[in-house]
Amino acid sequence: MGxxxxxxxxxxxxxxxxxxxxxxxxxxxNYAGALYSIIKxxxxxxxxxxxxxxxxxxxxxxxxxxxxxxxxxRLFTWMLNIARNASIDMLRSKSxxxxxxxxxxxxxxxxxxxxxxxxxxxxNIGLKKVLEKLRPEHRALVELAYFKGxxxxxxxxxxxxxxxTVKTRIRNALLQLREYLK
Amino acid sequence: MNVKEYIESGIIESYVMGLxxxxxxxxxxxxxAQYPELLEARRRFEERLEGYxxxxxxxxxxxxxMKVLEAINLQNNxxxxxxxxxxxxxxxxxxxxxxxxxxxxxxxxxxxxxxxxTNDRLKNSLDTTRSILKKIVDEQKDxxxxxxxxxxxxxxxxxxxxSSANVYWDxxxxxxxxxxxxxxKLPSDQQYQLWALIGNKPKDLGVFDATxxxxxxxxxxxxxxxxxxxxxxxxxxxxxxxxxxxxxxGKTLQSQ
Numbered sequence: 001m002g003x004x005x006x007x008x009x010x011x012x013x014x015x016x017x018x019x020x021x022x023x024x025x026x027x028x029x030n031y032a033g034a035l036y037s038i039i040k041x042x043x044x045x046x047x048x049x050x051x052x053x054x055x056x057x058x059x060x061x062x063x064x065x066x067x068x069x070x071x072x073x074r075l076f077t078w079m080l081n082i083a084r085n086a087s088i089d090m091l092r093s094k095s096x097x098x099x100x101x102x103x104x105x106x107x108x109x110x111x112x113x114x115x116x117x118x119x120x121x122x123x124n125i126g127l128k129k130v131l132e133k134l135r136p137e138h139r140a141l142v143e144l145a146y147f148k149g150x151x152x153x154x155x156x157x158x159x160x161x162x163x164x165t166v167k168t169r170i171r172n173a174l175l176q177l178r179e180y181l182k
Numbered sequence: 183m184n185v186k187e188y189i190e191s192g193i194i195e196s197y198v199m200g201l202x203x204x205x206x207x208x209x210x211x212x213x214x215a216q217y218p219e220l221l222e223a224r225r226r227f228e229e230r231l232e233g234y235x236x237x238x239x240x241x242x243x244x245x246x247x248m249k250v251l252e253a254i255n256l257q258n259n260x261x262x263x264x265x266x267x268x269x270x271x272x273x274x275x276x277x278x279x280x281x282x283x284x285x286x287x288x289x290x291x292x293x294x295x296x297x298x299x300t301n302d303r304l305k306n307s308l309d310t311t312r313s314i315l316k317k318i319v320d321e322q323k324d325x326x327x328x329x330x331x332x333x334x335x336x337x338x339x340x341x342x343x344x345s346s347a348n349v350y351w352d353x354x355x356x357x358x359x360x361x362x363x364x365x366x367k368l369p370s371d372q373q374y375q376l377w378a379l380i381g382n383k384p385k386d387l388g389v390f391d392a393t394x395x396x397x398x399x400x401x402x403x404x405x406x407x408x409x410x411x412x413x414x415x416x417x418x419x420x421x422x423x424x425x426x427x428x429x430x431x432g433k434t435l436q437s438q
Contacts, residue, residue: 024254028247033239034232040240051243058250063257072211073198073224076232081200126238145201152203170201171192178195178227181234 009075016065028058031076035083037126042087042147047099053090057083088149130180138173145170188213189223198228321359321398330354334410336432342366345429349376349401349410356403358387365392365429368414375415377423378407389419409433 007015007026015023036054043050060082068078090096128147131139140159144150152170156163196202197210214221325331334349345366350359360376368374368391376387387401387410412430413423 021251021254025247025251028250032242032247034235036242037235037238037240051246054242055246055249055253058246059253059257062250062254071215074228074232076235077198077228080231080235084200125240126235129238130234146199171196174195174199174201175190175192178230181230 013065013068013070013075016062024062027061031079032058034076035079038080038083039087041126041128042084043090043096045096045099047096049090049096049099050087053083053086057086060086084146084149091149127177130177133180134173134176138169138176141166141170142173142177183213185213185217185219189220194220194224194227198224198231318398321400325350325352325357325359325398328352332434334432334434336410336412336430338430339428341427342429345412347412347430349432350398351404351407351410351434353405356405358401358404360390360399360401361397362390362392362395362399365395365412367392371417372414373417373419374429375413375419375423376401377411377413378404379409379411380404380406381408384411384423386419386421389415389417407434 007023012023012027016027032054035057036050039050039053039057043053057079061079064082068075072078128143131142134142141155144155144158145152150158152163152166155161156166159166161169193202193206193210197207202210214224331350331352334351336345336347336349338345344364346363347365348361348363350361351357352359358376358378365374373389373391375389377384378387379385385404385407387404388399390399390401410432411423411425411428413420413425414427414429415424
């Protein structure tokens with residue numbers, strides 16, 4: 001048994017595809033925190049649902065590792081997208097909606113999402129800390145697209161901003177975001 | 183195309199963060215294979231994003247790792263890797279086992295059925311035997327215990343000195359019973375015949391075999407008889423006795 005304390009990304013991917021429990025343990029220890037962070041930025045209600053998503057995400061990583069294609073991006077990028085998609089799915093699930101029942105329901109889903117985004121509390125973590133540095137109209141768009149999972153078309157409709165403008169503003173916001181990721 | 187401009191359009195961030203549309207993704211992947219500087223820019227942003235995410239990690243709740251490991255172990259045990267050859271051997275063994283079990287099942291069922299049938303037959307046989315025995319006991323009570331019954335001891339003649347039988351004659355009901363004690367075995371075309379002698383005229387009381395020993399034979403009725411005689415006749419009996427072959431003779435009280 002190889003006593004790996006660390007893996008290069010190549011070695012890690014190969015070991016995972018060979019179904020190494022040890023490599024999977026290493027993967028969890030090294031990435032669970034970063035992925036749990038993105039999950040908590042999307043599922044913001046402090047419920048245990050974020051824990052359930054983290055569990056589901058790692059089970060899916062184990063199941064789907066065969067489909068990971070290194071030519072399309074880094075392993076972390078692939079895992080980050082799995083975590084984001086699973087979190088947004090949870091956001092839209094019945095169990096999450098039920099846990100939100102005692103909260104005030106907006107009369108319009110879109111307006112509710114927009115006002116919720118603009119009234120977001122300041123207790124932000126991770127990427128959301130960087131979002132605070134963006135101009136408000138940029139920040140809201142990234143929030144809706146990245147953290148709420150709305151399509152550009154949906155955002156254009158709910159904010160009454162033309163689709164082309166939405167797309168450009170989101171791209172610009174992401175470019176600014178990149179500059180802050182240091 | 184102007185790669186620098188493309189890079190500065192924000193497509194890389196959009197692609198990596200999963201916000202690009204499907205056509206945008208396809209185009210980006212195609213161009214990455216074509217322009218190494220695009221690939222390099224993508225790699226740099228990915229590393230930057232990963233680095234930032236790692237620095238801003240939130241410690242995961244304890245217990246999740248154990249649950250994850252348990253779940254994947256269950257999956258691994260559920261689908262153990264097997265070679266097609268091993269699978270084929272297992273499948274073949276399963277078929278053989280199945281056939282064997284089916285055979286055993288039917289054999290056991292057949293044996294069980296046979297035993298049940300035998301048991302039924304034995305039970306029927308026992309019931310028949312019991313009813314016969316009861317009939318015999320009843321008959322014996324009738325014959326032996328009845329005060330009207332006269333026992334006539336038939337003794338051997340010169341032709342057959344050892345022959346012996348008892349006639350039980352109920353003068354009230356005219357019933358005649360015969361108990362064979364010792365009569366020699368006859369050829370299969372011959373039978374013994376019992377006669378009642380009434381004023382020296384014989385009356386046929388029926389035929390019997392030497393093998394009918396130790397049972398009470400019910401013969402034909404007669405109201406009167408001075409004596410009973412047994413002769414050997416052809417099978418089925420004769421209308422009149424062949425007296426030279428008389429085996430046994432017994433006189434009754436009526437003869438006196």
